[in-house]
Amino acid sequence: MKILLIEDEKDLAKSIQDYLKTNDFVCEWVTDFSLALEKIALYDYDCILLDLMLPRGNGFDILSHLKKLNKSDGVIIISAKQNLETRLEGFNLGADDYLVKPFHLSELLVRIQALIRRKKFDGNNIITFNEIQIDLLSKVVKVHGISIDVTKKEIDLLLFLIGNNKKVLSKEAIAEHLSGDMADMIDNHDFVYAHIKNIKKKLKNAESKSYIKTVYGLGYKWEDE
Incomplete structure (x- = not known):
């Protein structure tokens, strides 16, 4: 899962980024308003962690920009501001959650996981597609x-x-989903083909149907036969 962290407090940002990486997230980090807008324009994210007070801009303007771009990235505001008016403004502009600083990193992780479940998987911890079952918490796949x-x-x-x-x-x-902006530094995306090939083989060996389709010249899609 891919996260964008927009935070100018470097010590806090580094601790968040390190913690999320140890929990198998790709976490990109920017420190100011203009860099955040660049990232949002170029990439899609499962979740954006958004500080409100930023150099050369503020988080509310980023929320407005996401709306204009019609982006569906989930957003959790992380801010020291805890008054009701600020919270309401954030939610009215499209934020999905609001976490007041200081917070425990374990709580942030749970909030991110819950947001991704709501946005992509109807709030379920167990994702089921016919004979395939994925446990989001234990990271176990069953066929x-x-x-x-x-x-x-x-x-x-x-x-x-x-x-x-x-x-x-x-x-x-x-490639961007699996590697974040590091994908831009890779000469080719052969590693995507390798991952696709491996998971197709493992599903086939477990007698699963062939859901991963190659769309020649374009990429791949998941589709029931």
């Missing part, structure tokens, strides 16, 4: 009730494909 051996990247890929059921996803979009 016909039997666990299969998958990597964390493969689980993330499965969730990305299922969460975009019937949508064609380019290799670039998949």
Whole structure:
């Protein structure tokens, strides 16, 4: 899952980024308003963590910008401001959640996981697609009730494909989801093909149907036969 952290408090931001990475999130971090707008224009995120007070701008303007772009990225405001008016303004501009500083990183993680479940999987911890079952909390994938051996990247890929059921996803979009903006620094996206090949083989060996379709010249999509 891919997170954008917009926060100018460097010590706090570094601790959040490190914590999320240890919990298998790709977490990109920017420190000011203009860099945040660049990222939002270029990429899609499962969740944006948004501080309200930023150099050269504020979080409310970023929320307004997300609205103008018609983006569906989930947003959690993280702010020291805790008055009702500020909270209401954030929610009215499209924020999904509001967490007051200081907070425990474990609570932030739970809020992010809950937001992603709500936005992509109807609030469920167990994602079921016919014979395939994915436990979001334990990171276990089962086919016909039997666990299969998958990597964390493969689980993330499965969730990305299922969460975009019937949508064609380019290799670039998949690369960005799995690697964040590091994907721009990679000469090719052969690693996407490798992940796709591996997960298809593992699902086939577990006697799952073939849901991952290659759309030649465009990318891949998840679709029931």
